[in-house]
Amino acid sequence: MSKLRALRKTAEVALPTSGEVYTADDGTVSTVLGDNYDAAYEPSEDEIKEYAEWLGMSFPEDNELIWLAKEGLRAPIPKEWKPCKTDTGEVYYFNFKSGDSIWDHPLDEHFKGKVAEARERGPGAAAAGLVLLNRWW
Numbered sequence: 749m750s751k752l753r754a755l756r757k758t759a760e761v762a763l764p765t766s767g768e769v770y771t772a773d774d775g776t777v778s779t780v781l782g783d784n785y786d787a788a789y790e791p792s793e794d795e796i797k798e799y800a801e802w803l804g805m806s807f808p809e810d811n812e813l814i815w816l817a818k819e820g821l822r823a824p825i826p827k828e829w830k831p832c833k834t835d836t837g838e839v840y841y842f843n844f845k846s847g848d849s850i851w852d853h854p855l856d857e858h859f860k861g862k863v864a865e866a867r868e869r870g871p872g873a874a875a876a877g878l879v880l881l882n883r884w885w
Contacts, residue, residue, distance in 0.1 A: 761828060761845045768847075777835040783825045791821040798857075803856075803863050813866050820859035829854045 761772075764770075766782035799818035800810070825831065828845040842849045 763828070763844055764830065778832040778840075780842075781831040781833055781839070783831060785824040787824075789822055789853060791818060803860050805863060810863075810867075812871070813863060816862050816866065818857055820853075820855065823853075823855045823859075826854055 764780045766780055768780045770778050770780070772778065780798050795809075796817045798812060799821050800807075800814055803817055803820065805813055805817065825841070829843050830840055830851075832842050833839050840849050840851050840856050843854070
């Protein structure tokens, strides 16, 4: 049994450290990366706008929602998720508790949902404080 599969079967998840290497059942070799989270990180305006557009925002109509993009860029990766890099250089995220893997940041769908909620509430909702960022990580 692979080390990765053995980790998933335990009740308490032993999270790997940066630099650990795993081989998947299909032979793909992956290295666990550090999450590099920095609470003081301030994304640039270009980074914020690019991520906002990726989340589905359009400008200028979504200007008041830009704070959601900034929060998304500053959000830490949930503790059970780790960024990993394949032997071909592709980066993905692996949940060491559930065994799920995804290509996008684990919170991207959360922030896309927040954008959709804000749009449903209509103009002024974000400014009025009606859109709450549910911090579950």
